[in-house]
Amino acid sequence: MTIEVIKPGALTTLQDLGRTGFQHLGVPVNGAMDERAHRLANALVGNPRTTATLEVTLMGPTLRFHVDCVIAITGADLDVKLDDTPCPLAQATNVRAGRVLAFGKRRSGVRAYLAVRGGFAAAPVMNSVSLFTRGSYGGFSGKPLAKGTVIELVAPQTHVQKDSGTIHRWPAFDPAVLSSDDAPIRVTKGCQWLFFSDRAQHALQHEPFRITPQSDRMGLRLAGAELALTDARQVDSEAVSFGTLQVPPDGNPIVLMADRQTTGGYPKIAQVCAVDLPRLAQKMPGESLHFSLIDIDDAQRLLLSQERTFAAIEAHRDGNDRLE
Amino acid sequence: MNPDIAEDAAPAWDLIPSGETLIIVEIRTGDRSAANLIARAFAEKIAGASLPFVYDIVPAMTTVGVHYTPQHVPLGGPDVLPHRVVTDQLGKLLADALPGKRAVPRVIEIPVCYGGEHGPDLDAVASLCGLSTSDVVRLHTASLADVMLIGFAPGLPYIGTLDGQLAVPRRATPRTAVAPGSIGLANRQSVIYPATLPGGWNLIGKTPLQMFDPSRADPCLLRPGDQVRFMSITSSQFDALNEHPGGL
Numbered sequence A: 001m002t003i004e005v006i007k008p009g010a011l012t013t014l015q016d017l018g019r020t021g022f023q024h025l026g027v028p029v030n031g032a033m034d035e036r037a038h039r040l041a042n043a044l045v046g047n048p049r050t051t052a053t054l055e056v057t058l059m060g061p062t063l064r065f066h067v068d069c070v071i072a073i074t075g076a077d078l079d080v081k082l083d084d085t086p087c088p089l090a091q092a093t094n095v096r097a098g099r100v101l102a103f104g105k106r107r108s109g110v111r112a113y114l115a116v117r118g119g120f121a122a123a124p125v126m127n128s129v130s131l132f133t134r135g136s137y138g139g140f141s142g143k144p145l146a147k148g149t150v151i152e153l154v155a156p157q158t159h160v161q162k163d164s165g166t167i168h169r170w171p172a173f174d175p176a177v178l179s180s181d182d183a184p185i186r187v188t189k190g191c192q193w194l195f196f197s198d199r200a201q202h203a204l205q206h207e208p209f210r211i212t213p214q215s216d217r218m219g220l221r222l223a224g225a226e227l228a229l230t231d232a233r234q235v236d237s238e239a240v241s242f243g244t245l246q247v248p249p250d251g252n253p254i255v256l257m258a259d260r261q262t263t264g265g266y267p268k269i270a271q272v273c274a275v276d277l278p279r280l281a282q283k284m285p286g287e288s289l290h291f292s293l294i295d296i297d298d299a300q301r302l303l304l305s306q307e308r309t310f311a312a313i314e315a316h317r318d319g320n321d322r323l324e
Numbered sequence B: 001m002n003p004d005i006a007e008d009a010a011p012a013w014d015l016i017p018s019g020e021t022l023i024i025v026e027i028r029t030g031d032r033s034a035a036n037l038i039a040r041a042f043a044e045k046i047a048g049a050s051l052p053f054v055y056d057i058v059p060a061m062t063t064v065g066v067h068y069t070p071q072h073v074p075l076g077g078p079d080v081l082p083h084r085v086v087t088d089q090l091g092k093l094l095a096d097a098l099p100g101k102r103a104v105p106r107v108i109e110i111p112v113c114y115g116g117e118h119g120p121d122l123d124a125v126a127s128l129c130g131l132s133t134s135d136v137v138r139l140h141t142a143s144l145a146d147v148m149l150i151g152f153a154p155g156l157p158y159i160g161t162l163d164g165q166l167a168v169p170r171r172a173t174p175r176t177a178v179a180p181g182s183i184g185l186a187n188r189q190s191v192i193y194p195a196t197l198p199g200g201w202n203l204i205g206k207t208p209l210q211m212f213d214p215s216r217a218d219p220c221l222l223r224p225g226d227q228v229r230f231m232s233i234t235s236s237q238f239d240a241l242n243e244h245p246g247g248l
Helices: A035-045 A198-206 A274-280 A296-323 B002-008 B031-047 B080-096 B122-129 B134-143 B237-240
Strands: A002-007 A011-015 A053-059 A061-064 A069-077 A093-097 A101-102 A108-116 A150-152 A185-190 A209-211 A218-223 A244-246 A254-256 A268-272 A291-293 B011-019 B023-025 B052-057 B063-068 B109-116 B143-149 B157-160 B175-178 B182-186 B189-192 B197-199 B202-204 B227-232
Touching: A002 A053, A011 B197, A035 A053, A035 A069, A035 A108, A035 A296, A150 A185, A185 A274, A185 A296, A198 A268, A198 A291, A268 A274, A274 A296, A296 B080, B011 B080, B023 B031, B023 B080, B031 B052, B031 B063, B031 B080, B031 B143, B063 B080, B109 B134, B109 B237, B122 B134, B134 B202
Parallel strands: A185 A291, B109 B227
Antiparallel strands: A002 A061, A002 A150, A011 A053, A053 A108, A061 A101, A069 A093, A069 A108, A185 A268, A209 A218, A218 A254, A244 A254, A244 A268, B011 B023, B023 B063, B052 B063, B109 B202, B143 B157, B143 B227, B157 B189, B175 B197, B182 B189, B182 B202
């Protein structure tokens, strides 16, 4: 009932939907960078959304399966092969014991999610198995995958449902929820929006920002027009969330991502919309992006629409499971 | 009763959405210590209400962050949006939040070995304050102080407000690595570093206690609202009590 790590990849970590309930103690949430891809991978293999998946970053691992199981891979296209055959993305796939799954060269995106039916076995730390690399806890013994790591599965089950295992036959997300790859990243106004100069407010909506190489799971550091305050002022640290766009004194914004701190002391100019965080999580350092401002009502409507589709997907899948 | 006084005493606050899943309660009062007291009382009040859509309540210096799941918010009608319902409910809840009966705080004693290798900035702090090092230690251990918030890193407490004579600024150049257990002092507040972290606070001592351990049932030694009493110990007592010989 194990998977053997032949090559670990650059950064392969176990992630679920995060470690909530401890932020008042300064404990970061962590969890999948692209929650939508994570949840779809789980849905494809019939797991609840809360089951952990492997988040594979850019250069992926090579894994040998010592057990029959059902897998699904979503998110980035990293040219995955099962033995020498291309492994389909966004589809439940049977894997027989003895076969080797190898991630190859990146074609699109940054992060792929590998779900296994039944889930990976790992001990929860503060109610989550998400790895927090800086804190060395969660995941498999507090670390990313390493060569020789042996991953235990909870309860592998084979057989793929006829109609439930293909994403293309599922209820589809509203195109406004997904939006196209090159569409601007939608944001709402941050708590300190009014502290910023007219020029800064204009630049955020109309000028490009480049993702710098100093970006990681904690935050995407952007470079572009300097976002200046009207007056120099101190802001007390306050709660931040996934997608908070904060601006340190140098004027270059940082988008806080999955491994963010619980509180931040820099003024917050904007907040990336929840439905656009997956697109941001799939962007490479060096890529440029634009932001566009929408209001919080529209942002919540988009999020509720996404959640309704997920609910329909899960109902559809469960319906098929019962028919088996 | 003078109505002006009554109005001054009532806490004023705003509810500001920070994206689709977070609302910031911002306490509007000039005095940060008073605002922090209200922030912690609000956080307790919100936690006590057990709202099913709220998953994290984060008190900070003068704010409370309320994280919620929009799809779990019961909506009254087709055009009602979750942030309005949550704002409404928080507004009603906080309107009668103060003055309330607050829970009796836990008092936690923190043994500290001051100065020497454990507190390399103690001499500099003393001279900045115009005090002797023993006066700094006496003032730091003199009275109970509140855990005002926990942030920056897992289990890192901000403790205050300390004696007015302990109003030193942070160091001009932060250290890249501060040892776990180190006690920082700046601006009448102390922090305790739970792990090896970068930091700009003046280091006046070190505690042998482990502030954060993810494997403990209760991973953090302190939580917001606790009261802390620092106690001076010798370096041999420190060695006897030391819980992290190899560092964290």
